[in-house]
Amino acid sequence: MIARAQSATLVGVEGRCVTVEVHVSGGLPGFTIVGLPDAACRESRDRVRAAMLSSSFSWPQHRVTVNLAPTGVRKTGAGLDLPIAVGVLVAMGELEQESINDCAFVGELGLDGSLRPVPGVLPLVDALTAETVIVPLGSVVEAKLLERHHVLGARSLRELVEAMCGRAAWPQAVPPGAESDERPDLADMADVDGQQVGRRALEIAAAGGHHLLLSGPPGSGKTMLASRLPGILPSLSTPEALEVSRVHSAAGLPLPSGSLIRRPPYRAPHHSASAASLVGGGSASMRPGEISLATNGVLFLDELGEFPAMVLDALRQPLEEGIVRVSRARGTVVFPARFQLVAAMNPCPCGEGGPGGQCRCGDASRERYARRLSGPLLDRFDLRIFVARPTAAELFRRERSESSSSVAERVALARRTAHLRGVRCNAELPTSALDELVPISGTIRRILERRLRAGTLSARGLDRLRRVALTIADLDPSAAGVAPEHVTTALELRVGRDSLTGRRIA
Amino acid sequence: MSGGRVEAVASAMASLPAMTPQRLHKLAESTRRSTADSAEIDRPVPPAEWEQLWELLLRGESMGVRLARVALGEQGSGRASDAARSLARRWSAGARELEAHLAEGPVPGPPVLVRGLPGYPVALLGDQEAPEVLFSAGTVFDPGPHAVAVIGTRAATYYGTEVAAEIGAELARSGVTVVSGLASGIDAAAHEGALTCFDSSAGAPVASGCGRPIGILGAGVDVVYPRSTARLRTRVESAGMVLSEAPAGSAADGWRFPLRNRIIAGLVSLVVVVESHKSGGSLHTVEAALRRQKVVMAVPGSIRSPASAGTNMLLSNGAHPVTDPTDVLVALELLGVPVLAGARRRRGDGDGDGDGAPGPAAECEEAAATNLDAGDQVILKALDLTPTPTTAILSRTGRSLESVSMALERLAEAGLVRDLGGAWARLAPPSRSAAR
Numbered sequence: 058m059i060a061r062a063q064s065a066t067l068v069g070v071e072g073r074c075v076t077v078e079v080h081v082s083g084g085l086p087g088f089t090i091v092g093l094p095d096a097a098c099r100e101s102r103d104r105v106r107a108a109m110l111s112s113s114f115s116w117p118q119h120r121v122t123v124n125l126a127p128t129g130v131r132k133t134g135a136g137l138d139l140p141i142a143v144g145v146l147v148a149m150g151e152l153e154q155e156s157i158n159d160c161a162f163v164g165e166l167g168l169d170g171s172l173r174p175v176p177g178v179l180p181l182v183d184a185l186t187a188e189t190v191i192v193p194l195g196s197v198v199e200a201k202l203l204e205r206h207h208v209l210g211a212r213s214l215r216e217l218v219e220a221m222c223g224r225a226a227w228p229q230a231v232p233p234g235a236e237s238d239e240r241p242d243l244a245d246m247a248d249v250d251g252q253q254v255g256r257r258a259l260e261i262a263a264a265g266g267h268h269l270l271l272s273g274p275p276g277s278g279k280t281m282l283a284s285r286l287p288g289i290l291p292s293l294s295t296p297e298a299l300e301v302s303r304v305h306s307a308a309g310l311p312l313p314s315g316s317l318i319r320r321p322p323y324r325a326p327h328h329s330a331s332a333a334s335l336v337g338g339g340s341a342s343m344r345p346g347e348i349s350l351a352t353n354g355v356l357f358l359d360e361l362g363e364f365p366a367m368v369l370d371a372l373r374q375p376l377e378e379g380i381v382r383v384s385r386a387r388g389t390v391v392f393p394a395r396f397q398l399v400a401a402m403n404p405c406p407c408g409e410g411g412p413g414g415q416c417r418c419g420d421a422s423r424e425r426y427a428r429r430l431s432g433p434l435l436d437r438f439d440l441r442i443f444v445a446r447p448t449a450a451e452l453f454r455r456e457r458s459e460s461s462s463s464v465a466e467r468v469a470l471a472r473r474t475a476h477l478r479g480v481r482c483n484a485e486l487p488t489s490a491l492d493e494l495v496p497i498s499g500t501i502r503r504i505l506e507r508r509l510r511a512g513t514l515s516a517r518g519l520d521r522l523r524r525v526a527l528t529i530a531d532l533d534p535s536a537a538g539v540a541p542e543h544v545t546t547a548l549e550l551r552v553g554r555d556s557l558t559g560r561r562i563a
Numbered sequence: 564m565s566g567g568r569v570e571a572v573a574s575a576m577a578s579l580p581a582m583t584p585q586r587l588h589k590l591a592e593s594t595r596r597s598t599a600d601s602a603e604i605d606r607p608v609p610p611a612e613w614e615q616l617w618e619l620l621l622r623g624e625s626m627g628v629r630l631a632r633v634a635l636g637e638q639g640s641g642r643a644s645d646a647a648r649s650l651a652r653r654w655s656a657g658a659r660e661l662e663a664h665l666a667e668g669p670v671p672g673p674p675v676l677v678r679g680l681p682g683y684p685v686a687l688l689g690d691q692e693a694p695e696v697l698f699s700a701g702t703v704f705d706p707g708p709h710a711v712a713v714i715g716t717r718a719a720t721y722y723g724t725e726v727a728a729e730i731g732a733e734l735a736r737s738g739v740t741v742v743s744g745l746a747s748g749i750d751a752a753a754h755e756g757a758l759t760c761f762d763s764s765a766g767a768p769v770a771s772g773c774g775r776p777i778g779i780l781g782a783g784v785d786v787v788y789p790r791s792t793a794r795l796r797t798r799v800e801s802a803g804m805v806l807s808e809a810p811a812g813s814a815a816d817g818w819r820f821p822l823r824n825r826i827i828a829g830l831v832s833l834v835v836v837v838e839s840h841k842s843g844g845s846l847h848t849v850e851a852a853l854r855r856q857k858v859v860m861a862v863p864g865s866i867r868s869p870a871s872a873g874t875n876m877l878l879s880n881g882a883h884p885v886t887d888p889t890d891v892l893v894a895l896e897l898l899g900v901p902v903l904a905g906a907r908r909r910r911g912d913g914d915g916d917g918d919g920a921p922g923p924a925a926e927c928e929e930a931a932a933t934n935l936d937a938g939d940q941v942i943l944k945a946l947d948l949t950p951t952p953t954t955a956i957l958s959r960t961g962r963s964l965e966s967v968s969m970a971l972e973r974l975a976e977a978g979l980v981r982d983l984g985g986a987w988a989r990l991a992p993p994s995r996s997a998a999r
Binding site (some may be wrong): 160251252253254255399411412415416417418419421424441442445446447448450451474504509513529541542543545546548549552553555556557 | 717718720721747748757789792868869870950952953954955957958962965966967968969971973975976982983984985986
């Protein structure tokens, strides 16, 4: 007798429909799973059998063959435990095939027959076409976020069978607590004293989605500034929130109770991170990396100079394309990777370099340090500033600095202006749109020509500079278009390599 | 090596394994004492003695042991120490090997300067600790009586490198040879400045009468150390020369650098320290210069700058301050020579408009001359000659980034300030009196 149950498996951060076919026939008693299961999936044989026996179902004294179709896709994880068990139950006549035709199942089984949540419920359920989806009770809230399926949940296999047969009611999922506040207690800009240039750069970075590089001596407040960025970014739109939630769910990270991730994620991996942990991949299963977890949000790399050069250069392609293609012998997976890069670094090993600094590093060690920041990577930072230590007068000022909420209002306004141009933020504007939005004429032309002649600005840098100037103009309520002072401001926030890496100016 | 047999033998002696400048000096001294009158103890080694030393080494180990005992300073008639024996063994073996090459005739290459022979710098002849042999690269010339060492820390600040380059340029323009150690930092900046008087590719002087640079190395002349000075090194060689007492191929061993400093001190008539930390290598050169009764000058620096701690200490101990590159020329008593007329006139002018019109007034004049509006003047006043971060300009003036960046743009166009990347500094005004 053959039974079929619908389910799904994770390929990267996307779900893929899987049909579980169970065949029970004569022959020596045995239990095989075919159809490219991975280790965790193959082990479900033992879990399913034990769970069924613990739930006081009998185990067929026949030959049981489970096929996971399509057979070409590698099945990962324990989420297929439940559909396999249901298939066996149908094959044994405990359940009717008709009753599960419109249902799909996702869940892991414990040896005692209990149902356990699996990572990636959101993308898994997203891939399912069945009308009804049955998941472990703890995953019901997450599965319901998509609002496309009739979601049911059970605590154990026995409970599920009883409910399906109409002998008992489906248990109710615990309603999620009150929806969390829009802006949870994030670090506030009001705590940043002084740092006028740093604060401006942060606001412009948030408004235009520009990548930001902060260089400065230790203790000057680079990390403090960077941690304020999520607080002034606008909340995610529903498609963005769905994309972020899917990636986080697939990575097994907790979602906020009962809702999608509505705030831009902020990921700050330590500099010992490997290339695979940053861009995604892995040997057992393809896991999204930090850049995918930071998609539609901020990836903050503190101590940029300490990251291995290979890891940093792996970021270059995702920064351009907004996605990352991870290829392994087993296959290729595409992860979303549209993140905003914020990085902080010391100008040199001793940290005291930079204009007017008192660096005591040797030339060789400073050069070695500067080399870690490759030119192509530096090029991708639209905003690069030198963060000087605040003076005592700045630290002990009486009046508080402007708070995050009022900065966020201006940022949101600038983002809306960008939306009218058909992009999420100005950093994504195509070059073709720049000629109309940021014409180069008159004073602006003279200013830029001087830099181009001096060699402090390149052709690629020119386009990036124009985008930043446009963002600055968008933030200026009195501006009718891009004015010369917006261009000089953008230039001021684009410090050259020599200053950032503390090379002394001869 | 080009030159005669004596030069070849002397350089072979210097190139022996385990031969140090001190040991070479002791050997040369011993032959000098045996032939010279006691009154003429400073007389340079006569050529013949090098041949004699070489013959002794070649004759075998027993003779070599006698020389080794002299070099190690062993006294008395007792048995030779093990050190002397092993030294003699190494020397004899080395000498036999080198003699084979010497027999093949002179090897072409830059000349070797031997104390007492023509070509050796005159300034070093009377020096008690002068090197017996100097290897060269570039074109050998005698720096004459007006050579100045411009030295300082490797970890120089922006201020230090700029001043070093100004002094180097001023001296070279006035026909003074700039001597330095070809290290990074101040040494490199001083030579960069001196080389502004020379065509960068051909090494030919841009104007006649330029002072040619001399670099004194710690390592062999064919060893580039530090690597970052490689380009500067070739430019110094093509415009002037590079000298070292270390034989070709010698690595940049730490012990060679203090010895190198005594050559610098001996070669020049005046030492200028631009920047030095409290216990910097430059201070060793200063000590060596003071032992030789040479004039030491120092560039004053901020009392907060650790890179000026050593120089400021020198000043409080009585070194002459350098408040202007021309001060060095005054100390050399070179002012009055025609080439210096320009420099002197500049100083004269400064004194002229200094009567009753101090700094602020001069600043106003300067501003008026370039038609600055009041807003830009506020920004200009917030800046000085040291780099000021943009954030500090904002908090000093209370203006927005937009207006400050626009004003700085106008000031930069007028040539009054310079962009240092995230920081700004005033450009030294053309008239030095206005800066004072």
